[in-house]
Ligand code: SF4
């Protein structure tokens with residue numbers, strides 16, 4: 001019988017909704033989350049799962065976020081931290097090459 005694989009999770013931030021309040025960072029019991037250097041169009045730096053392998057799937061971050069900006073779901077073999085956007089227009093503008 002094969003050994004059950006350890007549970008892994010994907011932690012997804014919807015960057016345009018994040019207001020850099022750090023509530024998710026504070027409530028996470030295993031210190032998965034940080035405020036990243038990615039700035040959204042509202043001028044807020046976006047929360048990011050820097051240590052997704054430490055996630056235990058408790059969803060405290062998801063339930064605590066006042067802006068519905070972070071979600072946790074079972075991963076597919078590899079824990080991941082992702083920043084995504086509600087639509088392509090909501091993504092930060094790319095840096096202009098000079
Ligand atoms: S994801 Fe939600 S709780 Fe975390 S910093 Fe952004 S707005 Fe705050």
Ligand code: SF4
Nearest residue numbers: 028055056058059061
């Ligand atoms: S689900 Fe729990 S352990 Fe995982 S990032 Fe959110 S608060 Fe941290």
